[in-house]
Amino acid sequence: MSAAAETPPRAPAADAGPLANPRSLVDFVLRVRTFGIVGILALFVIVTTLIQSNFLSGSNIRFILGDATLYALVAIGETFVVLTRNVDLSVGSVVGLSAYVSANMFQAHHGIAIPVVFLVGIGIGVACGVVTGLITAIGRVPSLVVTLAMLYIIRGFDTIVVGSGQVVANSLPDSFIAIFHDTVLGIPDLAWVTAILVAIAAYYLRSYRSGRDLYAIGSDPDAARLAGIPIARRVFFAFVLSGAIAGLGGVFWATQYNTIDATAANGLELQIIAAVVVGGVAIFGGSGSVVGAALGALLLQTINVALNVLGVPSLWTEAIAGFLLIVAITLDRGIQLRLAAALRRRRQHLGA
Amino acid sequence: MAPDPSSSPSPSPSPSGWRSALAGTPLEGLLRWESALVVALIGVIVLGMSISSEFTSSYNLFTTSTNIGDLAIMALPMTLIIITGEIDLSVASTLALSAELMGDLWIHHWAMPLIIVVCLLMGTVAGAINGFLVTRVGLPSLAVTIGTLTLYRGLANVILGPISVSNFPPGLTSVGVNGFLGISSVSWSVAIFVVLGIATGVMLRMSSLGRSLYAIGLNQEAAFHAGIRVKRIKMSLFVLSGFVCAAVGILYAFELSSAAENIGIGFELQVVTIVLLGGVSIFGGKGTILGVALAAIVYALLRSALLLTSSFNENDFQVVSGGLLILSVLIPNLAAFARRGQDLLGRRRGRGLAAKSPSTTSGPVGDG
Numbered sequence: 127m128s129a130a131a132e133t134p135p136r137a138p139a140a141d142a143g144p145l146a147n148p149r150s151l152v153d154f155v156l157r158v159r160t161f162g163i164v165g166i167l168a169l170f171v172i173v174t175t176l177i178q179s180n181f182l183s184g185s186n187i188r189f190i191l192g193d194a195t196l197y198a199l200v201a202i203g204e205t206f207v208v209l210t211r212n213v214d215l216s217v218g219s220v221v222g223l224s225a226y227v228s229a230n231m232f233q234a235h236h237g238i239a240i241p242v243v244f245l246v247g248i249g250i251g252v253a254c255g256v257v258t259g260l261i262t263a264i265g266r267v268p269s270l271v272v273t274l275a276m277l278y279i280i281r282g283f284d285t286i287v288v289g290s291g292q293v294v295a296n297s298l299p300d301s302f303i304a305i306f307h308d309t310v311l312g313i314p315d316l317a318w319v320t321a322i323l324v325a326i327a328a329y330y331l332r333s334y335r336s337g338r339d340l341y342a343i344g345s346d347p348d349a350a351r352l353a354g355i356p357i358a359r360r361v362f363f364a365f366v367l368s369g370a371i372a373g374l375g376g377v378f379w380a381t382q383y384n385t386i387d388a389t390a391a392n393g394l395e396l397q398i399i400a401a402v403v404v405g406g407v408a409i410f411g412g413s414g415s416v417v418g419a420a421l422g423a424l425l426l427q428t429i430n431v432a433l434n435v436l437g438v439p440s441l442w443t444e445a446i447a448g449f450l451l452i453v454a455i456t457l458d459r460g461i462q463l464r465l466a467a468a469l470r471r472r473r474q475h476l477g478a
Numbered sequence: 479m480a481p482d483p484s485s486s487p488s489p490s491p492s493p494s495g496w497r498s499a500l501a502g503t504p505l506e507g508l509l510r511w512e513s514a515l516v517v518a519l520i521g522v523i524v525l526g527m528s529i530s531s532e533f534t535s536s537y538n539l540f541t542t543s544t545n546i547g548d549l550a551i552m553a554l555p556m557t558l559i560i561i562t563g564e565i566d567l568s569v570a571s572t573l574a575l576s577a578e579l580m581g582d583l584w585i586h587h588w589a590m591p592l593i594i595v596v597c598l599l600m601g602t603v604a605g606a607i608n609g610f611l612v613t614r615v616g617l618p619s620l621a622v623t624i625g626t627l628t629l630y631r632g633l634a635n636v637i638l639g640p641i642s643v644s645n646f647p648p649g650l651t652s653v654g655v656n657g658f659l660g661i662s663s664v665s666w667s668v669a670i671f672v673v674l675g676i677a678t679g680v681m682l683r684m685s686s687l688g689r690s691l692y693a694i695g696l697n698q699e700a701a702f703h704a705g706i707r708v709k710r711i712k713m714s715l716f717v718l719s720g721f722v723c724a725a726v727g728i729l730y731a732f733e734l735s736s737a738a739e740n741i742g743i744g745f746e747l748q749v750v751t752i753v754l755l756g757g758v759s760i761f762g763g764k765g766t767i768l769g770v771a772l773a774a775i776v777y778a779l780l781r782s783a784l785l786l787t788s789s790f791n792e793n794d795f796q797v798v799s800g801g802l803l804i805l806s807v808l809i810p811n812l813a814a815f816a817r818r819g820q821d822l823l824g825r826r827r828g829r830g831l832a833a834k835s836p837s838t839t840s841g842p843v844g845d846g
Contacts, residue, residue, distance in 0.1 A: 213620070213624075215624075261804060261808065265808050265811055266811050267804060267807045267808050267811060268760055268761075268807070270565070270620055270760075271750070271754070271760055271803060271804065271807050272804055274567075274746075274747055274750065274800075274803065275747070275751075275799075275800035275801070275803040275804045276800065277747070277800075278744060278747050278796045278797070278799060278800040279796070279797050279800035279801065281796065282793050282794060282795075282796035282797035282800070283797060285793040285796075286793060286794060286797075396624065396627070396628045399624060400625075400628065403621070409618060409620075409621040410618065439636075441632075441635050441636045441639065441640075442632065442636055443632070444628055444629075444631060444632030444635065445628070445629055445631075445632025445633045445635075445636055446632070447628050447632070448625050448626060448627070448628030448629025448630070448631075448632055449625075449629050451621075451624070451625035451628065451629075452611065452622065452625040452626065452629065455617050455621050455622070455625065456611065456615055456617065459615060459616060459617055
């Protein structure tokens, strides 16, 4: 790690006097990184369509969008957490718990209003997020440890709640199941929800002081502390948000899959983290966008469906997600080293 | 998040206060933790015996020791890796890769000795990939091993598919029914752990290599400048971890007398729990094999005691396991907790008065 030891410990962009030049370079590189995903996505779609012309059939597109929007939704919360140089491994378990409990509401309370069920799902997610956030932000336990433990605690709790039972489709009201199929202007409801939330999250992260704080914390926690950023509060908020969105995702999961047992969304967290990282959110924190994460989710799902169409068994899904995650972090590391070198050269050139 | 080795001096939230205090008097802090474990051990034994007389039966001791032996063996390389400030989350997936590869080769009628060599080789390669990405490419081990956790588990399931192989030679699967050298309550895995544990403990405590692991964990740049070959050592630790996990995968499949999809799933949680419960610091630079061994015994007996109660099953124990993991990091942090709480309050009050700080527009480049 001597290469890393040679790079200056502080983020180069933070203290550069004439900001205009280096910042536009950074912006440019990040934009290329995001459009790179769009490019790969397009390439993948074109190649697959050339081999298997029915790839772009309506049902395949709906299939891709159905899963991808759910993944993209959960990826929003994960992005907030990863930006602060933390990680949330518990999202899969939260989705599973929320999916079961919310769907089971219909059995437990006949004729319950659907918005109430959504609130319950989100509430479960918030509760999980509050616990994780408190232990991480106030207890100062590394998020890796906390969320690895929470992954199994929440899943274990789910198993206790579910017991040997499961929710089956015919216990759910038609109007609930229809949520997954309902469209507004030809676009599924879930896609609207995800798109709106991505837009809000992107605007918040870009333009709000507290949003920028998340980047500062992830870039350099020590500098962020010295700058007076309330790190504990921001990190806590990120975990609560991640929990809330995973809880919402759980309700949508229930509308999509209908039959839910204790293994619902098992291992989802790995797919989500892969999507976030492939989408250009640096696993070191401090860099990336929710739009990128959403595109990452779309790319991952497209690849999965495309391989399925090409006859590759779905057993490969997990291996591919892991492989892409590693490729993405390796690529980002290369970009980052080059960018840091370029910024240093510029600063020397400017005589700073 | 795991300590990020390549970034600025102390990115981990660990307050340097208690850490350096312990570094000054390492024995004091360690003894305290280990004596707490001994107390916990006595408590768990009392609990177990009061729950059921089955607790000390040789059948129960054998199942308990079979179960914990495998995890404890995997905890040894994990301890070394965490002491250097890294982590390996891919251990359970490497185990599965080896076990499922063995199952697949066995149904393709390979000779068993050859299969074992191939599986061990596979584990070594898996560990080398982790080590390469962490030391040569310079990626954080957390991210790398989350990736390889997914990748190796995925490959394992691709190799074997959704089938179960269970016709291994009875001479080998007897490790799952017969005790070590005829001692009915001690499993082979525990016997192996004792031998490897003593070897690892001596290496860690007495050899210069062992001491250098602590040096790397405390400050890897200082260790590098002191002439310790940081990259090479970390690389060997990941390779060792891959090799050991593959070996445990073979042993575990024999014990179960079966290799199937999802074998060993979630073991990474249990292994990390045992290591951290043993007093190894997640921030690196601190921990002993004695502590880890004690933690393994406490963990195994607690599990055994709780499972003997009618109301507890494996899933419930997952919750306990996760709780133990959090507590084993939270408790050392509790000492400084109150002081930190005051700091927080003070800072919040101070912030209300202070002018807005302009430095929130920090650039998007991480410093890793």
